[in-house]
C-alpha cells in the first residue's frame with residue numbers, strides 16, 4: 742500500500758511518472774531489450790490499458806470480497822505474486838519484440854499509468870526546453886522512448902505536460918545544446934496527445 746500510494750498515486754503530484762523511468766522492476770528488464778528507439782505509436786491501441794485496468798480492479802475486488810478463499814490460504818500469496826509477475830514479464834517481453842519497441846508494454850498494456858496520470862498532470866517536476874538554446878535539431882523527439890513531441894510543447898512555451906513522460910531524461914542526455922532540464926514549477930494544461938509516428 743505504501744509503495745502504491747507513493748509511486749503510483751500521491752507521489753505523482755511531485756515527480757509525475759518518474760517511477761516508470763527509474764523504479765519499475767518490469768521496465769528494468771524491458772530496458773535491456775534491443776528496441777530503444779521505436780518508430781512511434783500504434784494508433785488507438787492505448788485504449789487497451791484502460792480495459793486491463795478495469796479487469797485487474799475487478800479481479801482484486803473479487804478476491805478481496807471472497808477473503809482469499811478462492812485460491813487457498815494466505816501463505817499462497819507469494820506464489821500468486823510470482824505468478825502475476827511472470828505473466829507481466831511474458832507479456833512485456835513478447836510485446837517488445839512484436840512491436841519492436843522496448844516500452845510497448847508501458848504504452849499499451851500496463852494498467853498502472855491509468856492511476857499515475859490522474860495527479861501526474863499536476864506534477865511539480867517536468868521536462869522544460871529553453872527556447873533560446875534550442876536549434877530544432879529534433880534529436881530529443883527522435884530518442885524519446887515514449888514518442889512525445891517535445892517541440893510542440895516548446896513552441897507553445899510550455900513545459901512537457903504530457904502524462905506519458907516518464908522523466909527518464911534521455912532527451913536531456915542527447916540534446917547537443919543542453920537546452921533541456923527538469924524544472925520545478927506548478928502548472929498544468931492541455932496535454933498535446935499527438936505522438937511521433
Ligand code: SF4
Nearest residue numbers: 761765767768847851
Ligand atoms: S508503465 Fe507499467 S511496466 Fe511500464 S514502467 Fe510504468 S509501471 Fe512499469
Ligand code: SF4
Nearest residue numbers: 885906907909910912
Ligand atoms: S525522453 Fe524526455 S520527454 Fe521523453 S519520456 Fe524521457 S524525459 Fe520524458
Ligand code: SF4
Nearest residue numbers: 875876878879881916
Ligand atoms: S535536442 Fe535540444 S536542440 Fe535539438 S530539438 Fe531537442 S531541445 Fe532543441
